[in-house]
Amino acid sequence: MSVTPSRVAIFGAGYVGLVTGACLADLGHSVVIRDVLADRIEALKRGEIPIYEPGLAELIAANAERIAFTTDVREAIDGADFVYVAVGTPPTYSGDADLSAVWNVIDELPAIDRACVVVMKSTVPVGTGSKVRHRLDERGLVQVGYASNPEFTAEGTAVADFLRPDRIVVGAFREEDGDAVVALHAGIESPVVRCDVASAEMIKLAANAALMTRISFINEIANVCEATGADVVRVAEGIGLDRRIGPSFLRAGIGFGGSCFPKDSLALKQLAANSGYHFQLLNAVIEVNELQKRRVIGKLHRHLGSLRDRRVALLGLAFKPDTDDTREAPSIVLAGRLLAEGAEVRAWDPIVDGHDLYGVEIAASPAAAAAGADAVVIVTEWPELIDVDWASVGASMRTPVLIDGRNLLDPVLIRAAGFQYEGIGRAAGPPED
Ligand SMILES: NC(=O)c1ccc[n+]([C@@H]2O[C@H](COP(=O)([O-])OP(=O)(O)OC[C@H]3O[C@@H](n4cnc5c(N)ncnc54)[C@H](O)[C@@H]3O)[C@@H](O)[C@H]2O)c1
Structure with missing residues (x-):
């Protein structure tokens, strides 16, 4: 599949946002990464990468002409075909995911007069996509699409994981939005799982739960091994x-x-x-x-x-x-x-x-x-x-x-x-x- 270059805005210059931005630029797209941390954006503009992730600095340097950094929402959104949400979703005191950064991104979006798709990379509870869709509609952003495209990269191998994933999961409310997100990944030869938004959200949580279950399982086996020789x-x-x-x-x-x-x-x-x-x-x-x-x-x-x-x-x-x-x-x-x-x-x-x-x-x-x-x-x-x-x-x-x-x-x-x-x-x- 040949690549049609798109303009991608990424909200969040953390582990996921930077890796996603660098990899999409490497696929031929033009990327603007926005963060609220002015120091972080200034450092990135100087070519300093604020996190340690093997291969990331090299990939950003190699694609520098297609990656820009900003703190300005309008600059990020201007002409964007996709708006990626890659902000943190840490636990609250109760253990529920804190979605305040996600809501900030959605509420900060200015009026957008062109077709574009909001893509959720952050890990969010099942049902979040429906709520975001509702909020976009309430704000008159009816023509803005929404897709869930959960991230499965592991820190330490994130660049390779992004470019050669086991699968790409895309859940969308409208077929054409899902198609657009899949097309954005042209150049990556991996199975694509298309589904509804809630299932995409659950795939991410269930995959992590399955991996954690294996770890706790082998750790309990280890403890019994210790007791039995x-x-x-x-x-x-x-x-x-x-x-x-x-x-x-x-x-x-x-x-x-x-x-x-x-x-x-x-x-x-x-x-x-x-x-x-x-x-x-x-x-x-x-x-x-x-x-x-x-x-x-x-x-x-x-x-x-x-x-x-x-x-x-x-x-x-x-x-x-x-x-x-x-x-x-x-x-x-x-x-x-x-x-x-x-x-x-x-x-x-x-x-x-x-x-x-x-x-x-x-x-x-x-x-x-x-x-x-x-x-x-x-x-x-x-x-x-x-x-x-x-x-x-x-x-x-x-x-x-x-x-x-x-x-x-x-x-x-x-x-x-x-x-x-x-x-x-x-x-x-x-x-x-
Ligand atoms: N770290 C991983 O390997 C990994 C893997 C899969 C999924 N995820 C998920 O991806 C999401 C991001 O994780 P991360 O590790 O990259 O987080 P992170 O804390 O490294 O980065 C988040 C960034 O978002 C920025 N931010 C906050 N509000 C913003 C706003 N309104 N606009 C723009 N930027 C804003 C923060 O300043 C921060 O730099 C989380 O939901 C996480 O669960 C992470």
Whole structure:
């Protein structure tokens, strides 16, 4: 399919807005990205990318002549064929999604005298599209179309995920609006799922819930492995080779975090509850995840007794590798719990500067974080941790305890380096021969 260049306005210069804008520009479209944060827009105009996402800076630079940045709504909308909404939808105190930024975008839209389509990229509760449609109609923007085009990219691989997605989901009220959104993706060879707006909204929430369910499932299997002497890494390999199950999202660890899974699970839970349905499985998935983050503290207690005045090094602050995102990261929960237990916490991360982590000392390297510590905890599976000289790190510690929260390291090698090693769902001591 050949590309007909379109003019795309994107509201929100965050992880999703910037990746969407860069990728649509790369497909040949002309993009204007608007944010309310003047500093962020000024930085982008100078060529500084405010987030860490592999390949994003290069893609924006390569398509610079087709990407503009502004804080001005009219400048963004002028001549636009599509208005993408990519603003945050964080949880409110009740767990419902906070849609205030979405409503701001809709209410800020000026009178538009040409055909264009509002495309919802933000993750929103089922039913939001209908409400937006109603609001557009109320405002006299009847000719403005609406489509739900949820985002499935994962931070760390977002550019590749956008350009080679497993599927593109488009839900629209009018056939022609859906057709237009599909045509905008010409050049991407992926299956397209066309559906109604409510189903598109639910596909996003259900996909995330399915992934979280797998994580909590394997984490519970890991906990039973610990109690029974099985090794969850082997178990995951063994069940993942079953084609009905598949290998992805079967890595046991200290729980999921990030800006999407925790908030989207809460939003779906509340959406169900508000509709009169008690989503028991999802409630359990969320609870298992919360407990999983805290199990590390139990492991530290077993090795060190009281944690008061003990020094613990947290290796990794981002919620996963290749991102600088610490929203809802297990590192935040762990740091908070450790400080509450009276421990001294030092942390290292190759990307996150950690300046906002109150009470946590930030170290320049894994070795510096671990020096003199009573235990190190691998919180994020940054690949550079594999190549650390663990023998010399262990020698510099007060007690060489290593809790591998991501099962990143080889237990045999780490024990040979002098550590008391504990992973997640792996035999606590050396395997019996
Ligand atoms: N981060 C991800 O990997 C990911 C993946 C899939 C879906 N999503 C969803 O996409 C949405 C955006 O997530 P994100 O991580 O990019 O958020 P983000 O917080 O990184 O970025 C949102 C941006 O929107 C801006 N904004 C707020 N109000 C605005 C307005 N009226 N006009 C223009 N800009 C405005 C904010 O200043 C911010 O820069 C959320 O609903 C999220 O759940 C995120």
